Amino acid sequence: MTINASGWRPEMGEAGTGEATTFTGNRALMLEEALLFEIGDTQTTGVDLDAKPAVKSRLGGLERNREIGLAGLTEPQTVRHYTRLSRQNYAIDLGLFPLGSCTMKHNPRLNEKVARMPGFADVHPLQPIDTVQGALGVIAELGEWLIKLTGMHSVAMSPKAGAHGELCGLLAIRSALEARGDAREVILVPESAHGTNPATAAFAGYRVENIPATERGRVDVAALKARLGPDVAAVMITNPNTCGLFEPDMIEISKAVHEAGGLVYCDGANFNAIVGRVRPGDLGIDAMHINLHKTFSTPHGGGGPGAGPVVFSEALTPFAPLPFVEAKDGHYVLVEEETAGEHHASSFGRMTAFNGQMGMFTRALTYILSHGADGLRQVAEDAVLNANYVLRSLDNVLDAPFGASGPCMHEALFSDKGFGEGLSTLDLAKALIDEGFHPMTMYFPLVVHGAMLIEPTETESKAALDQFIGALRSVAQRAKAGDASLKAAPIHAPRRRLDETQAARKPVLVYKAPVQAQAAE
Amino acid sequence: MRYLPLSDADRREMLGVVGAKSIDDLFVDVPAAAQLKEKIGGLADHASELAVERHMRGLATQNLVAGDVPFFIGAGAYRHHIPASVDHLIQRGEFLTSYTPYQPEIAQGTLQALFEFQTQVARLYGCEVANASMYDGSTACWEAITMAGRVTRRKKALLSSGLHPHYVSVAETMAKFTGDVLETAAPELGPDTDAERLLAAIDGETSAVVVQYPDILGRIADLAPIAEKAHANGALLVVVVTEPVALGAIKSPGEMGADIVVGEGQAIGVGLNFGGPYVGLFACKEKFVRQMPGRLCGETVDAEGKRGFVLTLSTREQHIRREKATSNICTNAGLCALAFSVHMTLLGEKGLRQLAELNHAKAVAAAERLARVPGVTLVNDTFFNEFTLKLPKEARPAVRQMAEMGVLGGVSLGRLYPAEDSLANGLIVAVTETTTEDDVEALAKALEGVLA
Numbered sequence: 001m002t003i004n005a006s007g008w009r010p011e012m013g014e015a016g017t018g019e020a021t022t023f024t025g026n027r028a029l030m031l032e033e034a035l036l037f038e039i040g041d042t043q044t045t046g047v048d049l050d051a052k053p054a055v056k057s058r059l060g061g062l063e064r065n066r067e068i069g070l071a072g073l074t075e076p077q078t079v080r081h082y083t084r085l086s087r088q089n090y091a092i093d094l095g096l097f098p099l100g101s102c103t104m105k106h107n108p109r110l111n112e113k114v115a116r117m118p119g120f121a122d123v124h125p126l127q128p129i130d131t132v133q134g135a136l137g138v139i140a141e142l143g144e145w146l147i148k149l150t151g152m153h154s155v156a157m158s159p160k161a162g163a164h165g166e167l168c169g170l171l172a173i174r175s176a177l178e179a180r181g182d183a184r185e186v187i188l189v190p191e192s193a194h195g196t197n198p199a200t201a202a203f204a205g206y207r208v209e210n211i212p213a214t215e216r217g218r219v220d221v222a223a224l225k226a227r228l229g230p231d232v233a234a235v236m237i238t239n240p241n242t243c244g245l246f247e248p249d250m251i252e253i254s255k256a257v258h259e260a261g262g263l264v265y266c267d268g269a270n271f272n273a274i275v276g277r278v279r280p281g282d283l284g285i286d287a288m289h290i291n292l293h294k295t296f297s298t299p300h301g302g303g304g305p306g307a308g309p310v311v312f313s314e315a316l317t318p319f320a321p322l323p324f325v326e327a328k329d330g331h332y333v334l335v336e337e338e339t340a341g342e343h344h345a346s347s348f349g350r351m352t353a354f355n356g357q358m359g360m361f362t363r364a365l366t367y368i369l370s371h372g373a374d375g376l377r378q379v380a381e382d383a384v385l386n387a388n389y390v391l392r393s394l395d396n397v398l399d400a401p402f403g404a405s406g407p408c409m410h411e412a413l414f415s416d417k418g419f420g421e422g423l424s425t426l427d428l429a430k431a432l433i434d435e436g437f438h439p440m441t442m443y444f445p446l447v448v449h450g451a452m453l454i455e456p457t458e459t460e461s462k463a464a465l466d467q468f469i470g471a472l473r474s475v476a477q478r479a480k481a482g483d484a485s486l487k488a489a490p491i492h493a494p495r496r497r498l499d500e501t502q503a504a505r506k507p508v509l510v511y512k513a514p515v516q517a518q519a520a521e
Numbered sequence: 522m523r524y525l526p527l528s529d530a531d532r533r534e535m536l537g538v539v540g541a542k543s544i545d546d547l548f549v550d551v552p553a554a555a556q557l558k559e560k561i562g563g564l565a566d567h568a569s570e571l572a573v574e575r576h577m578r579g580l581a582t583q584n585l586v587a588g589d590v591p592f593f594i595g596a597g598a599y600r601h602h603i604p605a606s607v608d609h610l611i612q613r614g615e616f617l618t619s620y621t622p623y624q625p626e627i628a629q630g631t632l633q634a635l636f637e638f639q640t641q642v643a644r645l646y647g648c649e650v651a652n653a654s655m656y657d658g659s660t661a662c663w664e665a666i667t668m669a670g671r672v673t674r675r676k677k678a679l680l681s682s683g684l685h686p687h688y689v690s691v692a693e694t695m696a697k698f699t700g701d702v703l704e705t706a707a708p709e710l711g712p713d714t715d716a717e718r719l720l721a722a723i724d725g726e727t728s729a730v731v732v733q734y735p736d737i738l739g740r741i742a743d744l745a746p747i748a749e750k751a752h753a754n755g756a757l758l759v760v761v762v763t764e765p766v767a768l769g770a771i772k773s774p775g776e777m778g779a780d781i782v783v784g785e786g787q788a789i790g791v792g793l794n795f796g797g798p799y800v801g802l803f804a805c806k807e808k809f810v811r812q813m814p815g816r817l818c819g820e821t822v823d824a825e826g827k828r829g830f831v832l833t834l835s836t837r838e839q840h841i842r843r844e845k846a847t848s849n850i851c852t853n854a855g856l857c858a859l860a861f862s863v864h865m866t867l868l869g870e871k872g873l874r875q876l877a878e879l880n881h882a883k884a885v886a887a888a889e890r891l892a893r894v895p896g897v898t899l900v901n902d903t904f905f906n907e908f909t910l911k912l913p914k915e916a917r918p919a920v921r922q923m924a925e926m927g928v929l930g931g932v933s934l935g936r937l938y939p940a941e942d943s944l945a946n947g948l949i950v951a952v953t954e955t956t957t958e959d960d961v962e963a964l965a966k967a968l969e970g971v972l973a
Contacts, residue, residue, distance in 0.1 A: 124929070130921070138580050379525070490627075509651070
């Protein structure tokens with residue numbers, strides 16, 4: 001196998017620092033780009049506007065009389081600025097992006113085309129209901145598929161992202177408990193949970209307690225059962241969990257929680273591993289958010305926007321948030337504060353100004369219809385197969401802490417055990433950058449030392465996986481051999497390792513021109 | 522299936538490497554009772570690109586497109602012209618298909634764009650620092666209220682009656698669970714803002730005074746006296762801006778003393794999208810930075826001393842602090858923030874000011890014309906590009922009737938405040954650079970028609 005297809009040779013690590021410099025700082029196609037505020041100015045603009053009518057100002061004497069300080073560029077300069085910046089980013093379009101738990105899969109371009117149809121993109125959320133029947137139809141249709149795919153009872157479409165969905169679920173749980181006069185204070189969260197879980201529980205006014213994991217990477221069911229009691233409002237469980245494993249005792253866990261008077265929240269971040277094969281509703285859960293940007297491949301966009309609809313059990317349905325879409329006599333209506341009282345009086349209220357992430361709904365619905373029932377099931381199966389292939393192709397060179405306990409789901413977890421002295425997961429990850437790959441998720445989940453969580457997704461070919469496996473095998477062998485040159489990686493990226501300590505110690509969060517800084521009041 | 526690269530031969534070979542006889546062997550941990558044997562009911566098998574596009578187009582054509590009719594709807598989301606290069610640039614795969622920049626060495630494009638975005642937002646708002654975006658204006662507003670609570674260690678926020686009712690509703694939902702106390706009121710259909718009531722209500726227990734600028738009816742108030750009274754009482758001034766283009770024409774909240782400024786950024790670079798995705802903007806004074814929610818991008822240097830950017834101050838955030846984090850937010854609105862930033866770069870100071878002047882001038886001309894419709898009066902003394910008309914009858918059915926005539930004539934206060942009879946005749950009308958004189962004339966005629 002040609003592992004070093006990228007041309008990397010160990011001796012180049014030394015050469016990297018002494019590389020010949022250029023006048024511009026550019027290196028052929030690797031182009032440096034100055035800040036907008038260094039190349040633009042307040043007198044340049046990239047727009048031409050129509051003439052304005054002459055009128056008397058109605059601004060009430062509050063006319064702006066200070067400079068804002070916004071730098072402008074003409075259109076050609078703008079296009080070049082952002083195109084040059086874009087080339088300093090890694091992306092799925094460039095290669096495998098195995099960020100565990102984030103589900104970086106191919107984004108079908110039909111979805112982009114559909115989301116931009118004027119009938120979806122150029123419609124105002126406050127238009128009269130009769131003029132937005134198609135938009136409400138998208139919400140209703142997508143909602144129906146989400147309910148069917150999860151085997152749940154209802155869905156709240158408005159949450160704006162996964163963590164917002166978690167909040168939605170917990171607020172519904174708290175409302176349901178309070179409605180039966182049973183205020184409880186504690187949410188149990190497994191140690192391996194995403195940080196958003198405990199943060200959300202605290203945001204919703206709960207105290208958080210951790211549940212330990214077993215040596216097999218699952219929730220310690222005995223410890224969980226021992227902790228259940230009249231003060232426990234809910235457990236938040238990720239399934240498949242953040243170790244990439246299915247919780248085989250999920251039905252038993254749900255039953256125990258319900259018997260103790262609590263409710264079960266499932267973090268659906270990893271639903272992509274089971275879509276079409278397992279319905280979370282059959283596992284006894286009460287609420288689960290679905291990251292449309294993960295399972296249904298709406299683009300991650302450098303950090304959002306996402307969307308986090310929440311599916312509910314029958315018990316939680318009355319408490320779901322506003323607004324929501326309802327079909328009435330062949331016509332869609334939007335149930336808001338005004339009409340909620342008639343048949344949805346227990347709703348916990350509104351979570352966002354308008355109707356949720358419509359632009360994500362159109363994309364997700366397009367994705368679901370494109371894949372269909374057979375394709376969605378294949379998505380889960382190929383995602384799981386690809387992850388197991390990575391796991392078993394590397395477990396003789398990297399430590400797989402739960403490798404002995406059976407197959408993984410959609411992501412493979414490794415630890416830094418056996419690395420040479422002074423070398424860490426971070427060093428291996430940075431070396432992968434030089435190999436032309438985005439690194440895996442590092443140091444998460446917290447239950448594994450130096451964790452490396454690899455999620456290849458179903459949209460990778462076998463050839464792409466083989467190349468990645470070869471690269472990872474190579475850097476893993478170097479890490480185990482104690483190759484200190486890993487410490488210098490990456491050497492071929494637009495930047496070497498960045499000083500995060502300095503960034504945090506003296507935060508510089510906005511641009512300040514050197515001259516302006518001196519003249520500051 | 523066009524999106525799945527594995528062939529059946531690949532699958533067989535890979536199952537061999539894994540040591541599984543069939544794919545079912547990889548799902549052994551799923552209890553038998555939860556193994557789904559049949560296909561999802563009612564969902565057809567995979568479909569061609571053409572077939573799916575046809576289905577989606579069928580849904581799209583059931584909506585009345587804002588750009589196809591005289592259009593005057595605002596109230597928190599605004600229709601502006603977006604230069605063609607904005608959408609082109611945000612569709613670059615390196616932006617579209619990247620993620621939160623956890624590996625800064627190969628994410629400098631996103632990070633530098635965020636740093637520029639933060640600078641643009643901070644300057645527009647007149648604040649020292651801004652974050653890398655929130656979900657939307659309404660959630661940013663609630664985050665600002667809770668942040669003011671952390672800073673002041675108080676729990677009573679005073680909300681202006683001019684704050685968007687949906688923003689109030691979001692805050693009320695959250696306050697039910699956090700124990701925060703919110704003092705709210707419905708607006709009055711008159712020219713005066715809520716400033717007098719707010720000034721009288723601020724006391725030593727107030728954590729934050731939350732003022733929308735311009736307010737829901739389009740009115741503009743001087744924020745300086747409110748800031749002064751708030752600060753004298755140890756409270757913070759939180760200002761909410763739903764129409765950022767306004768800040769090209771009127772003073773920034775920061776220069777009038779606001780401590781935290783939040784808002785909706787949709788109007789710049791992001792389309793209407795039936796309500797989302799939008800982009801929440803969040804800025805504040807530097808001394809409060811460690812209490813801020815959300816991602817922050819900061820400048821630093823790399824091992825060779827070259828300037829670079831990283832996510833920073835993450836000890837505030839959920840992935841480090843877990844239940845002690847300042848917020849649970851993780852994914853924000855990255856691509857919409859980029860769209861905002863690209864559009865703002867194209868505008869620049871000069872373009873934004875011209876755009877704001879054009880919006881204001883067109884709005885003033887439209888208000889004068891519409892106030893000449895018999896029975897219609899202009900409520901506002903002050904406004905930017907949005908104002909409120911008082912009709913001689915209920916506005917809500919009038920809006921529906923006008924829609925049937927092919928005119929989207931604004932937002933009735935009856936829709937926003939269904940319980941307030943005193944507001945039923947109010948109609949909020951937004952005018953932007955996209956509005957033509959013919960559009961205004963069409964609205965005037967439609968109003969005459971429904972009021973006759």
